[in-house]
Amino acid sequence: MTIRQLVKPSGPRRVYCFAKRYITPRLLRITVSGDKLLGFPSDSAGAHIKLFFANCQSGNLQLPTRDEQGKIHWPEDKPVTRAYTVRAYRTEQNELDIDFVVHGDSSPASGWAVNAEIGAELGVAGPGGPNPLLAAADWQLLASDLTAVPAISALLQQMSDAQHAEVFIEVDSLDDRHELAHPCNVTVHWLTRIHGDHQQLARALATAKPPATATSVSVFVAGENSAVLACRKQLIGDFGLTKKRLYAIPYWRRGQDEERYHDQRHEIMDEVY
Structure with a gap:
């Protein structure tokens, strides 16, 4: 199994919806891109990521920051966070695919994906998780x-x-x-x-x-x-x-x-x- 190259933890990257399509009636693929995504690890397919969505009360998307000691500082309008998976990252195109299971249009994550228009913003942190995701065996x-x-x-x-x-x-x-x-x-x-x-x-x-x-x-x-x-x-x-x-x-x-x-x-x- 692929062993990912270790990367230094960083704060979330602000990205935007570049494309969307339904893989099945309940599986929706959102492709994100943006200048902040440049340098995302190319060998991260299957790895865990954290997504950040706008604060439910204010509607603002403010992302946390990480200082030089690695401590995370949260903004006043704390974003909604959800754990997701890297489906694929294409380095040359600077495009990251994230698949969402659709379960309504009002939840912070699934609802965002269903309602997202091209240009809609979110934050992405990671990748992380066990490395490798599946141990070698015959x-x-x-x-x-x-x-x-x-x-x-x-x-x-x-x-x-x-x-x-x-x-x-x-x-x-x-x-x-x-x-x-x-x-x-x-x-x-x-x-x-x-x-x-x-x-x-x-x-x-x-x-x-x-x-x-x-x-x-x-x-x-x-x-x-x-x-x-x-x-x-x-x-x-x-x-x-x-x-x-x-x-x-x-x-x-x-x-x-x-x-x-x-x-x-x-x-x-x-x-x-």
Whole structure:
């Protein structure tokens, strides 16, 4: 898997919407650009980024700054922040693709994307996150819902032709199924979510069988909190995996926004296994 070049942390970059298009009915790609984006790492596909949106009360977009000691200073009109994924960055064009799952037009992030016109501004900080995102192994498992499809798409594009992998993606509707570029030894399974069933992805992972030649396994799991925890439990039981080979991160929790879920999410991420 690709190991990104380390970059010095910096404050958020102010960028603008350059283009937008729907990949599926619920997956919207926003392409951003701008002079401040120049120098963004070219090897960052799949990495985590933070997005900054206008303050909900004032409507102003004021970005935090980082001093020489690395301390972050927040403005009076604190922006709304959300964690997202780099889908792709094209250095020559200075264009960054960010995929948004559409769930209404009033939320700070999804709503911004749905309503964004060309020239609409936001802030981007990063990239960051684990490096590499998926540990090297001769057999790999990937599981997610639509929120982590951008990361999975990037990971699949980085795999060699000799790589063996199985991918399980849970969606509310098969209308959101779309072609993912991947090597010939990779199989992608699309599952229609059974509402209220948080074990569906875990059961799917339990059916995966390694090739006869496999001697090691690594896993990437991301998506809704309960589903991720169920998958993590299943994989630890099946393969005895630890964090070194099992990256399981909840992106969101049903019924909670990112502000309410933030602390619990980080507690889960910090757990030892």
